Amino acid sequence: MKTCYFCRGAVSPGHIDHMAQVGTQYVLVRHVPAEVCVQCGEVYLAADASRQIDEAIANATNAPEHLTVPVVTCP
Template sequence: MIPDRCSHCKGKLEYGKTEFIARVGEKIIVIKEIPAYICNQCGEAYFTPEISRKIDEIMEDFHNDKICCRPVAAGEIEISA
């Protein structure tokens, strides 16, 4: 069951689409258009168990170099104290 309120800020959850970004070593993967319940205040995304399993399967394939992704432009910045 999906909660109707965000566990972080108590904002209202609304059904929509989001993206998942992960870094694996020197590679970055972006999974787009993921169905999710998204907090209308802080943007936290909540996935159904089915969607979470699909993300896990994609990440496993990515770790095992079974996915060929098209390159995306990205920038990387370091902040030194």
């Protein structure tokens, strides 16, 4: 059983939503394979997650869904 590098908690396999910055744009990549610490929430991307993220970003202009997000700045 793999444990968390930071808190030694149990790490469980699953999927995450990953926000990537591409230039001045952001791309939300859903369902990225990763392992998540059940104790502190630290995320460990799976071995080929980076490749999958890169491929998803390369196809981002053809994404079936586009979000509009509010942008706020701390005072």
